[in-house]
Amino acid sequence: MNAVVTATGLSKTYKNSIALNDVSFRIESGRIVGLIGPNGAGKTTALKAILGLTDFKGELNVLGFDPRTQRDQLMEQVCFIADVAVLPRWIRVREAIDFVANVHPRFNRAKCEAFLARTKLTPNQRVKQMSKGMIVQLHLALVMAIDARLLVLDEPTLGLDILYRKQFYQSLLEDYFDENKTIIVTTHQVEEIENILTDLMFIRDGRIVLDTDMDTVGERFVEVMVSAEKAATARSMRPLDERQVFGKSIFLFDGADRATLESMGEVRRPTVSDLFVATMKGTYA
Amino acid sequence: MTITWNDSVPIYRQLRERVVAMILDGALNEGDPLPSVRQVAADFQINPLTVSKAYQELVDDQLVEKRRGLGMFVIDGAREALLKSERERFLREEWPALFARLQRLGLDLKTLLREGPDSTGNEGSQS
DSSP: OOEEEEEEEEEEEETTEEEEEEEEEEEETTOEEEEEOOTTSSHHHHHHHHTTOSOOEEEEEETTBOTTTOHHHHHTTEEEEOSSOOSOTTOBHHHHHHHHHHHOTTBOHHHHHHHHHTSSOOTTOBGGGSOHHHHHHHHHHHHHTBOOSEEEEESTTTTOOHHHHHHHHHHIIIIIOOTTOEEEEEOSOHHHHTTTOSEEEEEETTEEEEEEEHHHHHHHEEEEEEOGGGHHHHHHTOOSEEEEETTEEEEEEESOOHHHHHHHSEEEOOOHHHHHHHHTTTSOO | OOOOOOTTSOHHHHHHHHHHHHHHHTSSOTTOBOOOHHHHHHHHTOOHHHHHHHHHHHHHTTSEEEETTTEEEEOTTHHHHHHHHHHHHIIIIIHHHHHHHHHHHTOOHHHHHHHGGGOOOOTTSOO
């Protein structure tokens, strides 16, 4: 398969903390990868390294380029939406479109305008007159009209209400994503995007602690609800996590035999949030 | 659109079942196009690969066909084939259990059938 990002031994140290600790991973083309981790785990540093916005140790190849030395070529193929709004407050919608049209060779003005026509934004409106959701709509319209191969989203829906959040991902799936494009997204609202993802990466304390595709998640991880008398048996099978609901115990297993688990109680696929909570236990302790 | 997925069955299977139910209910007729993968992915907020997988199963089961450049269409005879396989499945899996339950509860099938879904089931049963 075609690797879009290949990282080998990626490390980044800030003055007195390690943000990335010898991280290696590979992201293929046509995937939607969720990079999930608690605050301060190294998500944004990893994204910045991919975008050539920070220096680092180790090897990193993004679309065949080294982000440190070939940033200009790379930026023709990569788009980025960050949680920190970057659109200047004074700019008008039409000025923003003109600007991107002038600086980006792969920008399609008609596509951008078609997308904006479906919103309430008007050409003369300034960013400072917009709600947070509208600013993201404008940003997304500008970005989706660029024929880039890699889209990096860092908490893109932070602070948006649920209508704007749904619309955001709906637009991406409807008007942007296809098998030649790749999306890397970080978010704390995992449950809203877990069905969109093809791959999942958990990052904790600067290390990748889980890196797998979603089909494998369904095969590897199983939750089973067992009654009190079987709890000791389940506990002896080394579960990742245990919690109590309505007098029953729910155990989360990694790679345990499914038939054995099915004989003990009702099994189901854990949600990404369940998996995340179990994996990150003790992070803030 | 928001739908709640069941955690014990893979989403692509659930999506397949929805299409099957729509064909059985006549919401999708033979020769009708299925919505595009992209549309379903966006509407249900699921990955396009999941949708493709569900559609591929329907193709494998010879219920829909891919027409080059046009998308997926319900095959002629799909409803009849589904009815046949669903009837067989009912008789094989559900009917024996249902029959056993009727007997256990002392309900008379003939009375139930005559009185329809509002039946009290009392007449003719030995109470």
